[in-house]
Amino acid sequence: MNHKREGYLTWDEYFMGVAMLSGMRSKDPNSQVGACIVSDDNKILSMGYNGFPKGCSDDEFPWAREGEPLDTKYLYVTHSELNAILNYRGGSLEGAKMYVTLFPCNECAKAIIQAGIKTLVYDCDKYASTPSVLASKRMLDSAGVRYYQYKRTGREISLTV
Ligand SMILES: O=c1[nH]c(=O)n([C@H]2C[C@H](O)[C@@H](COP(=O)(O)O)O2)cc1CO
Ligand SMILES: [Zn+2]
Numbered sequence: 477m478n479h480k481r482e483g484y485l486t487w488d489e490y491f492m493g494v495a496m497l498s499g500m501r502s503k504d505p506n507s508q509v510g511a512c513i514v515s516d517d518n519k520i521l522s523m524g525y526n527g528f529p530k531g532c533s534d535d536e537f538p539w540a541r542e543g544e545p546l547d548t549k550y551l552y553v554t555h556s557e558l559n560a561i562l563n564y565r566g567g568s569l570e571g572a573k574m575y576v577t578l579f580p581c582n583e584c585a586k587a588i589i590q591a592g593i594k595t596l597v598y599d600c601d602k603y604a605s606t607p608s609v610l611a612s613k614r615m616l617d618s619a620g621v622r623y624y625q626y627k628r629t630g631r632e633i634s635l636t637v
Pocket of ligand 2 (some may be wrong): 555557580581582583584587
């Protein structure tokens with residue numbers, strides 16, 4: 477028998493799957509975001525999800541979306557994309573690809589561009605009409621970062637641990 481197995485995961489399914497799994501670690505009750513950074517030859521370099529910085533307890537800092545700014549999550553949470561970039565301790569991310577479950581905001585776009593990431597694959601784009609995402613796309617376009625939406629295959633991946 478010299479035929480390879482059929483139905484194996486594509487690269488995009490594999491890396492978006494890893495990004496989704498990473499997002500499942502998030503404590504955010506509303507949006508769990510995961511990111512996976514991959515080299516141009518398809519080796520996983522880093523992962524991240526949205527959460528509070530080290531030392532900032534998930535039980536003490538607020539997860540609220542509304543209220544006094546200091547009592548909402550927005551001033552404290554580190555986005556998955558930034559966590560994935562900062563988690564990488566191996567040197568340069570020049571030319572790397574990022575898989576992320578939610579389209580990056582403008583602040584993450586700055587970090588992606590400055591880190592040298594050249595390709596972005598995203599899944600959900602639920603904030604597409606917000607100034608943050610419009611600004612993000614404007615910067616990514618100007619900087620020549622290629623981005624495309626992940627094409628969902630409908631494949632169910634189940635893990636029992
Ligand atoms: O690019 C992103 N990456 C990312 O990790 N996030 C995180 C921050 C928050 O924890 C959450 C967004 O919260 P909400 O959808 O409730 O506004 O997702 C949010 C964005 C915004 O697009
Ligand atoms: Zn962001």
